[in-house]
Amino acid sequence: MTGVSLQAPAARVDIDIEKIRADFPILDRVMAGGHPLVYLDSANTSQKPRQVIDAMTTHYEQFNANVGRAVHQLGDASTAAYERARVKVADFIGAADPAEVIFTKNASEALNLVANTLAWGSGDYAVRAGDQVVITEMEHHSNIVPWQLLTERTGATLRWFGITDEGRLDLSQIDSLINERTKVVSVVWVSNMLGTVNPVAEIARRAHEVGALVVVDASQAVPQLPVDVASLGADLVAFTGHKMVGPTGIGALWGRTEVLNALPPFLGGGSMIETVAMAGSTWAPLPAKFEAGTPPIAEAIGLGAAVDYLSAIGMDRVAAHEQAITAYALERLGDIDGLTILGPSEPVDRGGAISFEIAGVHPHDVSQVLDSLGVAVRAGHHCAKPAHRRFGVQSSTRASFYVYTTTADVDALVDGLDQAKRFFQVG
Amino acid sequence: MTGVSLQAPAARVDIDIEKIRADFPILDRVMAGGHPLVYLDSANTSQKPRQVIDAMTTHYEQFNANVGRAVHQLGDASTAAYERARVKVADFIGAADPAEVIFTKNASEALNLVANTLAWGSGDYAVRAGDQVVITEMEHHSNIVPWQLLTERTGATLRWFGITDEGRLDLSQIDSLINERTKVVSVVWVSNMLGTVNPVAEIARRAHEVGALVVVDASQAVPQLPVDVASLGADLVAFTGHKMVGPTGIGALWGRTEVLNALPPFLGGGSMIETVAMAGSTWAPLPAKFEAGTPPIAEAIGLGAAVDYLSAIGMDRVAAHEQAITAYALERLGDIDGLTILGPSEPVDRGGAISFEIAGVHPHDVSQVLDSLGVAVRAGHHCAKPAHRRFGVQSSTRASFYVYTTTADVDALVDGLDQAKRFFQVG
Amino acid sequence: MDLQSLYQAIILDHYRDPHHAGLREPYEAEVHHVNPTCGDEVTLRVHLVDGTVSDISYDAEGCSISQASTSVLAELLIGKPVDEAMTVHETFVELMQGRGQVEPDEDVLEDGVAFAGVAKFPARVKCALLGWMAWKDATAQAVVDARG
């Protein structure tokens, strides 16, 4: 995949990008100074097509009711739409059974759900003093802090894979790092900072050898890659709606039925019960057991529409476009003097987020200049402080791409970086 | 408030109900058989005015970005809108400081947040073996199960107030029930099943005498009553957006700053940290400390619009309308042979949810007949099984009202109940 | 909403006069099932003799649909070999989950065909299946116990 030509990758990957862009109302925005919006912050949150927004509006205008509780026409319609969304999401990720898909509010809740139920669990999946939990140094904070809380609270030990200079996981010590005392291995599939695509199957194989549970943070993977959880080798997979053209307020945890059945409930309340007495309660079967209270109904419906939208394009095409635009961006950014990419600089096993430094200009200042030109990127630690520290930096600038990103967007970024350098008189 | 005339209470309480109804697109729906929708399930979830739907659509079409992280114009706009929503909610409930308002996904998460952090906490607010937690028999499952989980997991004891035959809390044993070993008292303000408005201030006073923390489930109160948390006497108050003309996927926990500061974090992840290292992390100040991951951004903005909507009507008027329509309904339902109301039958200290039984017709069958006439009510245990058991029933039919409910809606209910009785040949 | 298609006369008859109601001895397995949504409950016992459903006895609290379907269940399955009863069970479940698209087989389901209309009311399918799921659960337990 190296040496990609600088000509329109969009054409090469058979994706009608102008048609796609026309679906996203926000892409017509004109920003301060008359600059058109160049949105390169999709790893932070993606934009939403009209189809997703409309699905939620229609729900509120015509079918709104609580789910799973009401014996009336609106309740039937709302419940059917909510459960249809679950089926869509299950199909989208290759889940064997829709009941294995638990709706949460975001990926962070999904990961915390796992860490908390492992703390309270009994039996095989309980994490206790002396046990070990393995993560990596390139995790998003949402896949670090829950495990820090779990291990501190239970007296277990947190260990982690380091990162090579190229921004890949250092798997050289895998057999000692994942050992007989390891109870959980939780890894990010696609890094939101470095862009690295990690060898989840290989790690899962080793983890399963020692009987550890495998958790995958797929927050950046499900939006970008064709996903088949059945063949991934993971036991639990977390992801989030707002990064995959879906709304905010919705995420999902997929888990193997046996595992989800063995875990105790997380949040207690309405809808997750079989029966409640003051003296004690019993739990509903999956997926209700993990969905206490009124769920994000309109949001699940919006996520269902998002999944329809991505499926209509085709996830292979989405992935190919991401790959092509990333290759283009890596090549163009590579030509900028004083610019250092944090993470793999070749578009191999690499997702569409590129973090970089520009010598002599702080990321905040870089992104401020870009913003003055209508180019939206992220500056900071991107919720991955340890990975930044690994590379000896406090923060970086990140450009990230999605189905609506064009080579012209990347060109605008490159022009903007030139201006930033000139403004701050470097290079 | 007894003996209210049967003539249009709407007129009496100075609320322009036709103007309000015009704001709710769903109220124009024609249901199966050509019957107009008569929505009497607002305690389950309320309907949404165009203003709330539009606020979210506009956000997605023009300002969508992640919050608190981005240095670009969309990020600024989105963050400002999200935080403005917090200020609106804080003002609406009389919070001293917007940072005391934590956005959650629903009331259930808010209550679980409290129960979980009390389990993991150290210091004054930790619940430990031998401690006591006091709730009531009329709680929603979402204010029962979290405390069952907490007390089981910590070895504490769960105790509760019973219910009188009139459907009021039996406070006769308050001084022994709430004693020196009580660490938490958690009560529903307005019951979603019985409609009872509980004397929260009185209970809070006793709880504070013994140094217990006071949690209030205000899920039905915030939608219906003018609320001032500063004078309520509670330490923590939970409520939910979808019952107050707001969207799904958003709820809130209000807490006194000292209490929230003393509790450990609940969910760990992005945005709730001050700094993260692999070896340990520190937490952001309130409210971020309790908002891990990407929050329900559009949903918070929708809730802000909901609060604006209710404020424009005036919560005193909303409450007066609720009171009037409930009085009218109690009177009309009271005239039906074989109908028994569960809960206070006088509209005094009473919210707008009326649960009832009809001798010889199961609630499912009652609501099925009503639904065939376009009248939507709830049948079942309304997530309050213990309260149903207290009255020796498994389930009931519930009609519940809101700002858009008219006396004509109540009349349609009464006519429908007549038909149900005829269909099942009772009475 | 066509109330008549839901509440067939057969259903209302079984509701008013449930067959085989009450809990009886002997039995090999007893289960208690709840519909979490509405709280409807059934306690159900099965008595198997030589691979045949000798008795189904129950104590049910619930709506017309759940009461009637438990009555029809008992009526239909008592006296049948367990294998055959399981086939009837499957046929009934398929009918209920068919969203009104499945043609009921009167030879197999007899009075059970009256529930065809229920399949069009998603919120009521669980009611119709309450007793049937309980029977399957109890029978599975009884068979395992007999073998074990």
Next chain:
Amino acid sequence: MDLQSLYQAIILDHYRDPHHAGLREPYEAEVHHVNPTCGDEVTLRVHLVDGTVSDISYDAEGCSISQASTSVLAELLIGKPVDEAMTVHETFVELMQGRGQVEPDEDVLEDGVAFAGVAKFPARVKCALLGWMAWKDATAQAVVDARG
């Protein structure tokens, strides 16, 4: 977006050549503050003598705005009585939180008025306040310690 209104020449000068930078002895209090959003950090020490800010020394990593504002802080407050320094602090914080609606007082803020434009960039207000919040925190600690 008017970059010039944000990046005044004074700011860029202080950024390129920060005044009073580096950590020095003696000091009564040292604090470490972080901007959780972007990770910018400052370690800051205060040295008080007879109720006067005798020295402010710091080690800061961050963007032009946070670096320059810490430099201006040191420049402005060193040599001032603590009470007066606190007033300057308040004036600066008000200016920053004023969304661009507050008229800067040049008599009080001197070079600090250059940050008036930052107040219009909400994401950068935290940058401008990083060093100032650290100073207040450190000074409060030093005063308490002196009394205690």
